[in-house]
Amino acid sequence: MKSPKKVYLEDLNKTFITAGKDKVVAVNDINLKIEPGEFATMLGPSGCGKTTTLRMIAGFEMPTKGNVFIGEENVANKTPDKRDTAMVFQNYALFPHMNVFDNIAYGLKILKRPKTEIKERVERILKMMKMEDFSERVPAQMSGGQQQRVSLARALVMEPGVLLFDEPLSNLDAKLRIHMRDEIRKIQQNVGITSIYVTHDQEEAMAMSDKVIIMNNGVIEQQGTPQEIYQRPINEFVANFIGRANILDGQIESFDGSDVIVNIYDVKYRAKANRRFETGQKVHVVIRPEGVIVGKQDFTVKVEKSVFMGQNHEYGVDFFGTNIEISENNPTGKTIYRIGEQMGIGFEERALHIL
Numbered sequence: 001m002k003s004p005k006k007v008y009l010e011d012l013n014k015t016f017i018t019a020g021k022d023k024v025v026a027v028n029d030i031n032l033k034i035e036p037g038e039f040a041t042m043l044g045p046s047g048c049g050k051t052t053t054l055r056m057i058a059g060f061e062m063p064t065k066g067n068v069f070i071g072e073e074n075v076a077n078k079t080p081d082k083r084d085t086a087m088v089f090q091n092y093a094l095f096p097h098m099n100v101f102d103n104i105a106y107g108l109k110i111l112k113r114p115k116t117e118i119k120e121r122v123e124r125i126l127k128m129m130k131m132e133d134f135s136e137r138v139p140a141q142m143s144g145g146q147q148q149r150v151s152l153a154r155a156l157v158m159e160p161g162v163l164l165f166d167e168p169l170s171n172l173d174a175k176l177r178i179h180m181r182d183e184i185r186k187i188q189q190n191v192g193i194t195s196i197y198v199t200h201d202q203e204e205a206m207a208m209s210d211k212v213i214i215m216n217n218g219v220i221e222q223q224g225t226p227q228e229i230y231q232r233p234i235n236e237f238v239a240n241f242i243g244r245a246n247i248l249d250g251q252i253e254s255f256d257g258s259d260v261i262v263n264i265y266d267v268k269y270r271a272k273a274n275r276r277f278e279t280g281q282k283v284h285v286v287i288r289p290e291g292v293i294v295g296k297q298d299f300t301v302k303v304e305k306s307v308f309m310g311q312n313h314e315y316g317v318d319f320f321g322t323n324i325e326i327s328e329n330n331p332t333g334k335t336i337y338r339i340g341e342q343m344g345i346g347f348e349e350r351a352l353h354i355l
Protein backbone atom coordinates (compact mmCIF):
# COMPACT_ATOMS: atom_id res chain seq x y z
CA MET A 1 0.00 0.00 0.00
CA LYS A 2 1.07 3.59 -0.65
CA SER A 3 1.43 6.10 2.16
CA PRO A 4 -1.79 7.64 3.39
CA LYS A 5 -2.36 11.26 2.46
CA LYS A 6 -3.58 14.27 4.40
CA VAL A 7 -6.70 16.13 3.31
CA TYR A 8 -6.89 19.85 4.00
CA LEU A 9 -9.89 21.95 3.07
CA GLU A 10 -9.38 25.72 2.90
CA ASP A 11 -12.29 28.20 2.85
CA LEU A 12 -14.30 25.66 0.91
CA ASN A 13 -17.63 26.90 -0.37
CA LYS A 14 -20.37 25.44 -2.51
CA THR A 15 -23.32 27.55 -3.53
CA PHE A 16 -25.94 25.91 -5.73
CA ILE A 17 -28.23 27.94 -7.95
CA THR A 18 -31.57 26.17 -8.16
CA ALA A 19 -33.86 26.11 -11.23
CA GLY A 20 -35.86 28.94 -9.64
CA LYS A 21 -32.58 30.94 -9.42
CA ASP A 22 -32.45 30.68 -5.61
CA LYS A 23 -29.03 30.44 -4.04
CA VAL A 24 -28.42 27.53 -1.66
CA VAL A 25 -25.22 27.81 0.35
CA ALA A 26 -24.63 24.10 0.94
CA VAL A 27 -21.09 24.48 2.33
CA ASN A 28 -20.11 27.82 3.81
CA ASP A 29 -16.35 28.51 3.81
CA ILE A 30 -15.24 25.52 5.85
CA ASN A 31 -11.69 24.80 6.97
CA LEU A 32 -10.68 21.30 7.96
CA LYS A 33 -7.50 19.30 8.47
CA ILE A 34 -7.50 15.53 8.29
CA GLU A 35 -4.09 14.01 8.92
CA PRO A 36 -2.58 10.99 7.12
CA GLY A 37 -4.07 7.73 8.39
CA GLU A 38 -6.86 9.43 10.31
CA PHE A 39 -10.44 8.14 10.25
CA ALA A 40 -12.63 11.25 10.19
CA THR A 41 -16.42 11.22 10.18
CA MET A 42 -18.68 14.01 9.05
CA LEU A 43 -21.91 13.97 10.97
CA GLY A 44 -24.88 16.30 11.03
CA PRO A 45 -28.58 16.65 10.35
CA SER A 46 -30.02 16.15 6.89
CA GLY A 47 -29.09 19.00 4.56
CA CYS A 48 -26.12 20.23 6.66
CA GLY A 49 -23.69 19.88 3.73
CA LYS A 50 -21.76 16.73 4.59
CA THR A 51 -22.38 14.91 1.29
CA THR A 52 -21.56 18.03 -0.73
CA THR A 53 -18.28 18.36 1.18
CA LEU A 54 -17.41 14.71 0.54
CA ARG A 55 -18.29 15.08 -3.15
CA MET A 56 -16.01 18.11 -3.41
CA ILE A 57 -13.18 16.05 -1.93
CA ALA A 58 -13.90 13.27 -4.45
CA GLY A 59 -14.22 15.68 -7.37
CA PHE A 60 -17.86 14.88 -8.19
CA GLU A 61 -18.71 18.47 -7.31
CA MET A 62 -16.56 21.53 -8.08
CA PRO A 63 -16.25 24.13 -5.30
CA THR A 64 -17.66 27.61 -5.82
CA LYS A 65 -14.47 28.73 -4.12
CA GLY A 66 -11.74 27.39 -1.88
CA ASN A 67 -9.08 24.72 -1.98
CA VAL A 68 -8.97 20.95 -1.55
CA PHE A 69 -5.50 19.65 -0.74
CA ILE A 70 -4.90 15.93 -1.04
CA GLY A 71 -1.35 15.39 0.06
CA GLU A 72 0.55 18.50 -1.05
CA GLU A 73 -1.52 19.02 -4.17
CA ASN A 74 -4.47 21.39 -4.59
CA VAL A 75 -6.95 19.25 -6.52
CA ALA A 76 -9.96 21.61 -6.26
CA ASN A 77 -10.44 21.75 -10.02
CA LYS A 78 -9.29 18.27 -10.97
CA THR A 79 -11.51 15.45 -12.16
CA PRO A 80 -12.14 12.51 -9.77
CA ASP A 81 -9.69 10.19 -11.57
CA LYS A 82 -6.83 12.65 -10.93
CA ARG A 83 -7.32 12.81 -7.15
CA ASP A 84 -5.97 9.61 -5.62
CA THR A 85 -9.26 8.92 -3.85
CA ALA A 86 -11.71 6.01 -4.01
CA MET A 87 -15.32 6.09 -2.85
CA VAL A 88 -17.52 3.47 -1.21
CA PHE A 89 -21.16 4.29 -2.00
CA GLN A 90 -24.37 3.72 -0.09
CA ASN A 91 -25.92 1.63 -2.90
CA TYR A 92 -22.69 -0.41 -3.46
CA ALA A 93 -22.66 0.57 -7.19
CA LEU A 94 -21.41 -2.87 -8.30
CA PHE A 95 -21.75 -4.07 -11.90
CA PRO A 96 -24.59 -6.62 -11.71
CA HIS A 97 -23.38 -8.76 -14.63
CA MET A 98 -19.78 -9.08 -13.37
CA ASN A 99 -18.63 -11.51 -10.73
CA VAL A 100 -16.84 -10.38 -7.58
CA PHE A 101 -13.37 -10.83 -9.04
CA ASP A 102 -14.19 -8.74 -12.12
CA ASN A 103 -15.95 -6.06 -10.09
CA ILE A 104 -12.86 -5.65 -7.93
CA ALA A 105 -10.50 -5.83 -10.92
CA TYR A 106 -12.43 -3.28 -12.98
CA GLY A 107 -10.52 -0.13 -11.98
CA LEU A 108 -7.15 -1.80 -12.51
CA LYS A 109 -8.24 -3.01 -15.96
CA ILE A 110 -9.19 0.55 -16.90
CA LEU A 111 -5.68 1.59 -15.84
CA LYS A 112 -4.39 -1.18 -18.13
CA ARG A 113 -2.35 -2.86 -15.39
CA PRO A 114 -0.73 -6.16 -16.44
CA LYS A 115 -2.96 -9.24 -16.01
CA THR A 116 -0.65 -10.91 -13.50
CA GLU A 117 -0.54 -7.80 -11.33
CA ILE A 118 -4.36 -7.48 -11.41
CA LYS A 119 -4.76 -11.13 -10.38
CA GLU A 120 -2.26 -10.77 -7.57
CA ARG A 121 -3.78 -7.54 -6.20
CA VAL A 122 -7.40 -8.74 -6.39
CA GLU A 123 -6.52 -12.05 -4.72
CA ARG A 124 -4.65 -10.25 -1.95
CA ILE A 125 -7.67 -8.04 -1.21
CA LEU A 126 -10.08 -11.00 -1.37
CA LYS A 127 -7.91 -12.81 1.15
CA MET A 128 -7.62 -9.80 3.42
CA MET A 129 -11.40 -9.47 3.44
CA LYS A 130 -11.91 -13.23 3.80
CA MET A 131 -13.90 -13.30 0.55
CA GLU A 132 -11.89 -15.82 -1.47
CA ASP A 133 -14.89 -18.14 -1.70
CA PHE A 134 -17.05 -15.44 -3.26
CA SER A 135 -14.92 -14.52 -6.24
CA GLU A 136 -17.15 -16.27 -8.80
CA ARG A 137 -20.46 -14.95 -7.51
CA VAL A 138 -22.39 -12.08 -9.06
CA PRO A 139 -23.88 -9.37 -6.79
CA ALA A 140 -27.43 -10.83 -6.93
CA GLN A 141 -26.09 -13.99 -5.26
CA MET A 142 -24.87 -12.08 -2.19
CA SER A 143 -26.38 -10.34 0.84
CA GLY A 144 -26.24 -6.57 1.25
CA GLY A 145 -23.39 -6.86 3.73
CA GLN A 146 -21.37 -9.06 1.38
CA GLN A 147 -21.98 -6.68 -1.51
CA GLN A 148 -20.78 -3.79 0.60
CA ARG A 149 -17.59 -5.71 1.40
CA VAL A 150 -17.00 -6.15 -2.33
CA SER A 151 -17.55 -2.45 -2.81
CA LEU A 152 -14.95 -1.74 -0.10
CA ALA A 153 -12.55 -4.26 -1.68
CA ARG A 154 -13.00 -2.56 -5.04
CA ALA A 155 -11.99 0.78 -3.50
CA LEU A 156 -9.06 -0.68 -1.51
CA VAL A 157 -7.56 -2.53 -4.49
CA MET A 158 -6.84 0.83 -6.12
CA GLU A 159 -4.56 1.64 -3.16
CA PRO A 160 -5.79 5.22 -2.98
CA GLY A 161 -4.21 7.85 -0.74
CA VAL A 162 -7.66 8.59 0.69
CA LEU A 163 -10.76 6.43 1.06
CA LEU A 164 -14.16 8.13 1.02
CA PHE A 165 -17.38 6.63 2.36
CA ASP A 166 -20.84 7.99 1.57
CA GLU A 167 -23.19 6.50 4.19
CA PRO A 168 -22.05 2.99 3.23
CA LEU A 169 -24.05 1.11 5.87
CA SER A 170 -27.44 2.78 5.71
CA ASN A 171 -29.03 0.02 3.62
CA LEU A 172 -28.12 -2.69 6.13
CA ASP A 173 -30.07 -3.85 9.18
CA ALA A 174 -29.02 -2.71 12.63
CA LYS A 175 -27.06 -5.82 13.65
CA LEU A 176 -25.15 -6.03 10.40
CA ARG A 177 -24.34 -2.32 10.55
CA ILE A 178 -22.56 -2.85 13.86
CA HIS A 179 -20.66 -5.84 12.51
CA MET A 180 -19.68 -4.00 9.32
CA ARG A 181 -18.59 -0.83 11.08
CA ASP A 182 -16.24 -2.86 13.27
CA GLU A 183 -14.92 -4.61 10.19
CA ILE A 184 -14.37 -1.39 8.22
CA ARG A 185 -12.55 0.17 11.17
CA LYS A 186 -10.34 -2.90 11.61
CA ILE A 187 -9.40 -2.97 7.91
CA GLN A 188 -8.80 0.79 7.89
CA GLN A 189 -6.45 0.46 10.85
CA ASN A 190 -4.64 -2.51 9.32
CA VAL A 191 -4.12 -0.70 6.04
CA GLY A 192 -3.55 2.66 7.75
CA ILE A 193 -5.45 4.56 5.09
CA THR A 194 -6.82 8.10 5.54
CA SER A 195 -10.61 7.75 5.57
CA ILE A 196 -13.43 10.27 5.42
CA TYR A 197 -16.82 8.89 6.28
CA VAL A 198 -20.25 10.50 6.03
CA THR A 199 -23.08 9.25 8.23
CA HIS A 200 -26.34 10.27 9.89
CA ASP A 201 -25.68 7.83 12.67
CA GLN A 202 -24.00 9.33 15.72
CA GLU A 203 -23.27 5.98 17.31
CA GLU A 204 -21.51 4.86 14.14
CA ALA A 205 -19.47 8.07 14.12
CA MET A 206 -18.48 7.68 17.77
CA ALA A 207 -17.57 4.01 17.40
CA MET A 208 -15.40 4.33 14.29
CA SER A 209 -13.65 7.66 14.30
CA ASP A 210 -10.42 9.26 15.38
CA LYS A 211 -12.05 12.60 14.61
CA VAL A 212 -15.73 13.54 14.50
CA ILE A 213 -16.73 16.64 12.54
CA ILE A 214 -20.16 18.01 13.45
CA MET A 215 -21.74 20.06 10.67
CA ASN A 216 -24.86 22.22 10.70
CA ASN A 217 -26.18 24.62 8.05
CA GLY A 218 -23.07 24.35 5.89
CA VAL A 219 -20.57 25.08 8.66
CA ILE A 220 -18.48 22.99 11.05
CA GLU A 221 -19.83 23.44 14.57
CA GLN A 222 -17.10 21.38 16.24
CA GLN A 223 -14.43 18.82 15.47
CA GLY A 224 -12.55 16.62 17.88
CA THR A 225 -12.17 13.12 19.21
CA PRO A 226 -15.42 11.33 20.10
CA GLN A 227 -14.61 11.94 23.79
CA GLU A 228 -14.06 15.67 23.29
CA ILE A 229 -17.29 16.05 21.35
CA TYR A 230 -19.29 14.09 23.93
CA GLN A 231 -17.71 15.43 27.11
CA ARG A 232 -16.95 18.99 26.03
CA PRO A 233 -19.50 20.04 23.40
CA ILE A 234 -18.92 23.61 22.30
CA ASN A 235 -22.58 24.65 22.22
CA GLU A 236 -26.14 23.43 22.76
CA PHE A 237 -26.48 22.19 19.20
CA VAL A 238 -23.54 19.79 19.56
CA ALA A 239 -24.57 18.78 23.09
CA ASN A 240 -28.03 17.84 21.88
CA PHE A 241 -26.90 16.29 18.63
CA ILE A 242 -24.43 13.86 20.19
CA GLY A 243 -26.04 11.76 22.88
CA ARG A 244 -28.63 13.13 25.26
CA ALA A 245 -27.99 16.31 27.17
CA ASN A 246 -29.63 18.09 30.08
CA ILE A 247 -28.93 21.80 29.89
CA LEU A 248 -29.26 23.60 33.21
CA ASP A 249 -29.19 27.28 34.14
CA GLY A 250 -26.31 28.26 36.37
CA GLN A 251 -24.39 31.29 37.60
CA ILE A 252 -20.64 31.62 38.11
CA GLU A 253 -19.71 32.26 41.75
CA SER A 254 -15.97 32.33 41.20
CA PHE A 255 -13.31 31.50 38.64
CA ASP A 256 -9.68 30.72 39.54
CA GLY A 257 -8.18 30.24 36.07
CA SER A 258 -8.85 26.53 35.76
CA ASP A 259 -12.00 25.78 37.77
CA VAL A 260 -15.26 27.54 38.43
CA ILE A 261 -17.70 27.35 41.27
CA VAL A 262 -21.09 27.33 39.62
CA ASN A 263 -24.35 27.90 41.43
CA ILE A 264 -27.19 25.72 40.17
CA TYR A 265 -30.42 26.64 41.98
CA ASP A 266 -28.50 27.49 45.17
CA VAL A 267 -26.31 24.40 45.20
CA LYS A 268 -22.63 25.04 44.49
CA TYR A 269 -20.53 22.75 42.34
CA ARG A 270 -16.90 22.90 41.30
CA ALA A 271 -16.42 22.31 37.58
CA LYS A 272 -13.59 22.52 35.04
CA ALA A 273 -13.44 25.72 33.03
CA ASN A 274 -12.00 25.56 29.54
CA ARG A 275 -12.32 29.30 28.99
CA ARG A 276 -12.55 32.54 31.02
CA PHE A 277 -15.63 33.28 33.10
CA GLU A 278 -16.70 36.38 35.05
CA THR A 279 -18.14 36.25 38.54
CA GLY A 280 -21.91 36.60 38.34
CA GLN A 281 -22.01 35.44 34.72
CA LYS A 282 -25.11 33.45 33.77
CA VAL A 283 -24.22 30.20 32.00
CA HIS A 284 -25.68 27.00 30.69
CA VAL A 285 -24.37 23.79 32.19
CA VAL A 286 -24.47 20.48 30.33
CA ILE A 287 -24.94 17.29 32.30
CA ARG A 288 -25.41 13.95 30.60
CA PRO A 289 -28.09 11.58 31.98
CA GLU A 290 -25.42 9.30 33.46
CA GLY A 291 -23.85 12.25 35.32
CA VAL A 292 -26.92 12.73 37.54
CA ILE A 293 -26.53 10.90 40.85
CA VAL A 294 -29.67 9.20 42.13
CA GLY A 295 -29.98 9.18 45.92
CA LYS A 296 -27.91 12.32 46.59
CA GLN A 297 -29.90 14.93 48.47
CA ASP A 298 -28.87 18.17 46.69
CA PHE A 299 -32.35 18.45 45.19
CA THR A 300 -35.66 16.70 45.72
CA VAL A 301 -37.47 16.09 42.46
CA LYS A 302 -40.62 14.37 41.28
CA VAL A 303 -40.33 11.30 39.05
CA GLU A 304 -42.26 11.61 35.78
CA LYS A 305 -40.79 8.66 33.90
CA SER A 306 -39.34 5.42 35.24
CA VAL A 307 -38.24 2.74 32.77
CA PHE A 308 -36.13 -0.33 33.51
CA MET A 309 -33.80 -1.04 30.57
CA GLY A 310 -31.66 -3.88 31.96
CA GLN A 311 -28.19 -2.31 32.01
CA ASN A 312 -29.62 0.94 33.29
CA HIS A 313 -32.76 2.52 34.70
CA GLU A 314 -34.02 5.59 32.89
CA TYR A 315 -35.78 8.35 34.78
CA GLY A 316 -37.36 11.59 33.71
CA VAL A 317 -37.83 14.11 36.52
CA ASP A 318 -39.18 17.61 36.90
CA PHE A 319 -36.33 19.99 37.72
CA PHE A 320 -37.60 23.52 38.37
CA GLY A 321 -40.15 23.27 35.59
CA THR A 322 -38.02 21.52 32.97
CA ASN A 323 -37.57 17.84 32.38
CA ILE A 324 -34.21 16.25 33.01
CA GLU A 325 -33.20 12.78 31.97
CA ILE A 326 -31.34 10.45 34.30
CA SER A 327 -29.68 7.17 33.46
CA GLU A 328 -28.72 5.11 36.48
CA ASN A 329 -26.23 2.44 35.52
CA ASN A 330 -26.33 -1.06 36.89
CA PRO A 331 -29.66 -0.68 38.75
CA THR A 332 -29.74 -4.25 40.13
CA GLY A 333 -30.36 -4.16 43.86
CA LYS A 334 -30.85 -0.38 43.97
CA THR A 335 -34.03 1.44 44.98
CA ILE A 336 -36.42 1.81 42.09
CA TYR A 337 -38.45 5.03 42.10
CA ARG A 338 -41.93 4.95 40.59
CA ILE A 339 -43.75 7.67 38.70
CA GLY A 340 -45.07 10.31 41.12
CA GLU A 341 -42.54 9.51 43.87
CA GLN A 342 -40.01 11.97 45.27
CA MET A 343 -36.36 11.28 44.60
CA GLY A 344 -33.14 12.90 45.80
CA ILE A 345 -30.56 13.78 43.13
CA GLY A 346 -27.27 15.58 42.72
CA PHE A 347 -24.75 16.14 39.92
CA GLU A 348 -21.37 14.51 39.51
CA GLU A 349 -18.93 17.43 39.48
CA ARG A 350 -16.51 16.02 36.92
CA ALA A 351 -19.42 15.42 34.55
CA LEU A 352 -20.50 19.09 34.59
CA HIS A 353 -19.56 21.00 31.46
CA ILE A 354 -20.06 24.76 31.34
CA LEU A 355 -20.94 26.16 27.92
Ligand SMILES: Nc1ncnc2c1ncn2[C@@H]1O[C@H](COP(=O)(O)OP(=O)(O)OP(=O)(O)O)[C@@H](O)[C@H]1O
Pocket residue numbers: 016017018024025026044045046047048049050051052053200
Ligand atom coordinates in the same frame (compact mmCIF):
# COMPACT_ATOMS: atom_id res chain seq x y z
N1 LIG B 1 -27.57 19.90 -6.87
C1 LIG B 1 -28.13 20.67 -5.94
N2 LIG B 1 -28.84 21.77 -6.27
C2 LIG B 1 -29.38 22.56 -5.34
N3 LIG B 1 -29.25 22.36 -4.01
C3 LIG B 1 -28.54 21.30 -3.61
C4 LIG B 1 -27.94 20.39 -4.55
N4 LIG B 1 -27.29 19.42 -3.86
C5 LIG B 1 -27.48 19.70 -2.54
N5 LIG B 1 -28.23 20.83 -2.41
C6 LIG B 1 -28.62 21.46 -1.14
O1 LIG B 1 -27.46 21.70 -0.38
C7 LIG B 1 -27.69 21.47 1.00
C8 LIG B 1 -26.70 20.44 1.52
O2 LIG B 1 -26.96 19.19 0.91
P1 LIG B 1 -26.14 17.86 1.25
O3 LIG B 1 -26.65 16.78 0.36
O4 LIG B 1 -24.70 18.17 1.21
O5 LIG B 1 -26.58 17.60 2.74
P2 LIG B 1 -26.34 16.33 3.66
O6 LIG B 1 -25.87 16.85 4.96
O7 LIG B 1 -25.48 15.35 2.99
O8 LIG B 1 -27.81 15.77 3.81
P3 LIG B 1 -28.35 14.25 3.84
O9 LIG B 1 -27.90 13.71 5.14
O10 LIG B 1 -29.84 14.43 3.78
O11 LIG B 1 -27.78 13.54 2.66
C9 LIG B 1 -29.14 21.05 1.11
O12 LIG B 1 -29.89 22.19 1.46
C10 LIG B 1 -29.47 20.56 -0.27
O13 LIG B 1 -30.85 20.74 -0.54
